[in-house]
Amino acid sequence: xxxxxxGSVAFDTIATPSGRVxxxxxGAATYFSLAASYFTEVRVVAVVGADFTSxxxxxxxxxxxxxxxxxxxxxxxxxxxxQYLDNLNEAxxxxxxxxxxxxxxxxxxxxxxxxxxxxxxxxxxxxxxxVRREMxxxxxxxxxxxxxxxxxxxxxxxxxxKLVNVLLINDTETKMLAGEKNLLRAAKKVIAMGPSxxxxxxxxxxxxxxxxEGAFGLGAHPFRAPALPxxxxxxxxxxxxxxxxxxxxxxASQGEINREVLKRALFYGGVMGSFAVERFGTERLQNxxxxxxxxxxxxxRELTHLx
Amino acid sequence: xxxxxxGSVAFDTIATPSGRVxxxxxGAATYFSLAASYFTEVRVVAVVGADFTSxxxxxxxxxxxxxxxxxxxxxxxxxxxxQYLDNLNEAxxxxxxxxxxxxxxxxxxxxxxxxxxxxxxxxxxxxxxxVRREMxxxxxxxxxxxxxxxxxxxxxxxxxxKLVNVLLINDTETKMLAGEKNLLRAAKKVIAMGPSxxxxxxxxxxxxxxxxEGAFGLGAHPFRAPALPxxxxxxxxxxxxxxxxxxxxxxASQGEINREVLKRALFYGGVMGSFAVERFGTERLQNxxxxxxxxxxxxxRELTHLx
Numbered sequence: 237x238x239x240x241x242x243g244s245v246a247f248d249t250i251a252t253p254s255g256r257v258x259x260x261x262x263g264a265a266t267y268f269s270l271a272a273s274y275f276t277e278v279r280v281v282a283v284v285g286a287d288f289t290s291x292x293x294x295x296x297x298x299x300x301x302x303x304x305x306x307x308x309x310x311x312x313x314x315x316x317x318x319q320y321l322d323n324l325n326e327a328x329x330x331x332x333x334x335x336x337x338x339x340x341x342x343x344x345x346x347x348x349x350x351x352x353x354x355x356x357x358x359x360x361x362x363x364x365x366x367v368r369r370e371m372x373x374x375x376x377x378x379x380x381x382x383x384x385x386x387x388x389x390x391x392x393x394x395x396x397x398k399l400v401n402v403l404l405i406n407d408t409e410t411k412m413l414a415g416e417k418n419l420l421r422a423a424k425k426v427i428a429m430g431p432s433x434x435x436x437x438x439x440x441x442x443x444x445x446x447x448x449e450g451a452f453g454l455g456a457h458p459f460r461a462p463a464l465p466x467x468x469x470x471x472x473x474x475x476x477x478x479x480x481x482x483x484x485x486x487x488a489s490q491g492e493i494n495r496e497v498l499k500r501a502l503f504y505g506g507v508m509g510s511f512a513v514e515r516f517g518t519e520r521l522q523n524x525x526x527x528x529x530x531x532x533x534x535x536x537r538e539l540t541h542l543x
Numbered sequence: 544x545x546x547x548x549x550g551s552v553a554f555d556t557i558a559t560p561s562g563r564v565x566x567x568x569x570g571a572a573t574y575f576s577l578a579a580s581y582f583t584e585v586r587v588v589a590v591v592g593a594d595f596t597s598x599x600x601x602x603x604x605x606x607x608x609x610x611x612x613x614x615x616x617x618x619x620x621x622x623x624x625x626q627y628l629d630n631l632n633e634a635x636x637x638x639x640x641x642x643x644x645x646x647x648x649x650x651x652x653x654x655x656x657x658x659x660x661x662x663x664x665x666x667x668x669x670x671x672x673x674v675r676r677e678m679x680x681x682x683x684x685x686x687x688x689x690x691x692x693x694x695x696x697x698x699x700x701x702x703x704x705k706l707v708n709v710l711l712i713n714d715t716e717t718k719m720l721a722g723e724k725n726l727l728r729a730a731k732k733v734i735a736m737g738p739s740x741x742x743x744x745x746x747x748x749x750x751x752x753x754x755x756e757g758a759f760g761l762g763a764h765p766f767r768a769p770a771l772p773x774x775x776x777x778x779x780x781x782x783x784x785x786x787x788x789x790x791x792x793x794x795a796s797q798g799e800i801n802r803e804v805l806k807r808a809l810f811y812g813g814v815m816g817s818f819a820v821e822r823f824g825t826e827r828l829q830n831x832x833x834x835x836x837x838x839x840x841x842x843x844r845e846l847t848h849l850x
Contacts, residue, residue, distance in 0.1 A: 441748035
């Protein structure tokens with residue numbers, strides 16, 4: 237079933253202990269789309285400038301991602317520059333040039349109106365809410381946010397959280413959003429704000445999904461997927477969005493939404509995140525096969541499976 | 544089968560966001576013994592001062608721990624004071640009074656000579672090596688160490704590592720010992736130093752066991768056990784030693800040492816660590832039942848188990 241993602245397309249300048257790249261294709265919507273494209277049909281709503289070429293677009297089209305919702309405007313595409321030093325889990329931002337992204341008003345092509353799944357990548361919560369209201373026929377909405385909105389636009393974010401079924405954020409964001417340092421208590425508080433499920437991404441330690449009691453016909457027991465220890469993390473950029481793409485893409489590929497589907501989705505999220513960090517930018521996500529993905533899923537499963 | 548632990552018995556003064564306690568029974572050998580006592584026969588070698596009373600000893604004896612190897616000397620028992628502030632994974636030490644522990648020379652009672660398993664808790668690596676050489680008939684030796692020895696006595700520690708089959712340390716210690724920031728590469732370097740297996744404890748994220756290729760008839764694939772998100776961590780003191788006690792105790796309770804046993808042992812380690820932190824000091828470890836332990840083992844298993 238088709239999934240619509242609304243978010244950023246960007247050009248990233250990244251330095252890590254493994255090297256340095258300039259103005260490579262990135263952005264949450266890009267990573268999400270590529271990761272989800274191995275599971276289901278993906279549609280993108282984003283905005284780019286005149287510097288976004290047909291070669292950039294081909295990266296998405298080659299994975300059969302529907303790019304009709306990528307609006308082209310005067311000006312330059314969103315640019316982000318950052319570096320990862322000792323701690324590969326945390327980027328130090330060098331610069332952020334919003335450019336055309338500053339006035340982004342998501343416009344959903346009418347061909348996208350029948351999308352059954354929706355992912356609201358990390359943009360202003362008011363835009364997330366507007367998109368969600370327009371797409372009021374979707375079966376499941378996933379969403380992301382960040383410290384900037386948690387601290388800067390808490391009221392707008394509170395509205396968005398009431399419209400999102402599954403929120404995907406990291407440990408620090410969860411604790412900040414809840415104003416609570418214990419993860420389990422923080423997760424309960426976040427779920428009380430609206431989402432039926434909360435996926436907390438732990439970086440190299442995997443992810444945990446917490447459920448609202450009774451949501452999806454489920455009990456409140458959390459579930460945790462591990463992450464594979466990786467030999468070399470070349471570039472952590474996009475790992476979280478690739479996780480979200482694998483998670484939402486797998487759910488959208490299944491007929492129903494139940495606990496087992498959500499558990500496997502959490503593993504597939506980890507799998508796609510682990511591929512993403514093996515190369516700079518989107519390189520590794522461009523040329524995977526479903527066989528490679530399923531082989532790594534089995535490794536993840538074995539990693540933590542008791543007979 | 545019986546397990547011998549050599550390490551510290553201490554009186555701890557601890558402050559956490561949940562409260563404060565003064566001079567309560569602690570020490571690595573204490574936590575280890577109590578945790579392991581639910582699985583197998585445990586024998587302790589340690590040193591205490593005149594302030595160690597029969598009431599303190601009863602905590603161990605009530606769990607049928609053999610205390611004949613606890614040497615009583617003139618002076619005061621080892622004292623440690625520390626606090627946990629925002630980050631419950633990391634203690635800030637307020638004071639360390641080695642007292643009788645400063646001149647600790649482990650003496651192994653002849654009744655302990657037939658112990659089949661050995662755990663060298665965190666003491667000077669030269670003492671660890673001496674004990675291991677004396678107990679040269681054991682089937683499996685586990686060991687712990689810390690940044691103080693990694694940085695202060697690297698040559699002595701290198702000797703110890705050649706005598707230890709399974710080393711149990713945390714992420715930071717692993718990376719420090721290897722001089723390598725990537726966990727997987729660091730684990731490989733540590734295993735090249737001697738141990739057949741390395742257990743890296745991730746605090747609230749569980750633990751990973753890495754194997755030397757071919758050790759225990761195993762391939763080199765790592766295995767990871769998750770940890771349960773806990774509502775309230777009252778006191779993290781002793782979590783790592785309780786983990787080691789559950790891990791080694793379970794192994795000692797089994798007839799053979801193979802991959803499945805080591806995997807389950809990793810889960811039991813996490814289970815005992817999770818109980819330990821629910822109360823201050825050793826309180827929770829004093830009155831468990833094997834049924835409670837196995838019930839939590841099932842929860843841990845379900846936490847990460849795909850159908």
